[in-house]
Amino acid sequence: MPVTKIFVANRGEIAVRIIRAARELGIATVQAVSAADRDMLAARLADEVVEIGPAHARKSYLDMDAVLRGAIESGADAIHPGYGFLSENAAFAEKVEQAGLVFIGPKAETIRAMGDKATARAMAAAAGVPTVPGSEGRVDGVEAALAVAETIGYPVMIKASAGGGGRGIRVAQDAGELATLIPQASAEALAAFGDGGLYLERFVGTARHVEVQILGDGTRAIHTYERECSLQRRRQKVWEEAPAACLTPEVREALCASAVRLAESVGYRGAGTLEYLYDAATGEFFFIEMNTRIQVEHPVSEMITGIDLVREMIRIAAGNPLAYSQADVRLKGHAIEVRINAEDAAKNFLPAPGTITGLRVPGGMGVRFDSMLYPGYSVPPFYDSLLGKLIVWDETRAGAIARLSRALGELEVSGLPTTTPLHKALAADAEVQAGAFHTRWLESWLETHPIDNPAS
Known part of the structure; x- marks a missing residue:
């Protein structure tokens, strides 16, 4: 089914990302907003804006009927759910299809099967993919x-x-x-x-968190290599990079091949991520779950392959086959993404919404800043604290870390505290530079490395 107008059923930086990809494809966009989001950047960039409910997400972005009503009344022929909210809700995907609209994501039955982690483990085992x-x-x-x-x-x-x-x-x-x-x-x-x-x-005590980005058209799938997301706080990702420096070429090939095998076995359509634990002590990897949506950290995979994942999601949803074969996908260099959140690290990372009084975005070769920010924007207190993502690329991991340090020094977000000081400290840490960490490393590190926030 041709896609000519997309209803963006999300907010923040991912909504901006979807609008930009759609515009490059010549597709019009309608931005769904809550009452608290009428002034967000995505609303300013979209061709149309539709208010779907009050500030609380349960009555707006999570209200399936409100989202569908807004999409239908706007004349959209497709809905992109982004990540979070309704993006992995099988019932919502069914409602979208039943309404005659295109759901930009997997089929409802795939979301349902892979969204239940116990079922997903069983399907992985049936496809010959190692599980914990x-x-x-x-x-x-x-x-x-x-x-x-x-x-x-x-x-x-x-x-x-x-x-x-x-x-x-x-x-x-x-x-x-x-x-x-x-x-x-x-x-x-x-x-x-x-x-x-x-x-x-x-329980794998010193595990590394490694995940594989895949694209599928319902019949065939490819991977765009893996990412490492081991730097986490309270099991929330803080810093992501691609490729994973902890893997040998042989393990990388086996890991990525297993992800493609599982994706093809379930007839996967769109962009998705298969998450694994990697035991560095034994060299074993184990499938743990699949995310049937685009992920926050997708830009690092784009930076090392040159493939626009969001644009491909839209193309595939419109009925087009995969535009790439696996041989077309080449890994080049190293990319790192850090999440810039409105949180005060000096106060146990307390969320800190407020008004952006000043903004300086870093630039230069290999630097990308995906955000929802502009001077004067008031960050509402009702949603996730993510403001944006600073992504860098260089030929080597050491070069990427050096570039990240430079870019973080240029980044200025005034008016509220952010997690920028944390990332500056991590980029300067010898163990991070050596890649000597695991999924529980950051929480231990924070116990002995308190982060002062100048804006707090």
């Missing part, structure tokens, strides 16, 4: 969890079947802890995702 030893599907209650843990050994990780973002996750060192933590994790998962289902995995 754990339960075969969901565990039904404490007794079932204890029985599984006895077979895989402690410590074990308790994870929410339906969720992400670190919610519903606990680590149990023994049977006593497991019996206590199962009800807690289930209650948190139910509150966050409306589904209290859990599954268990072996």
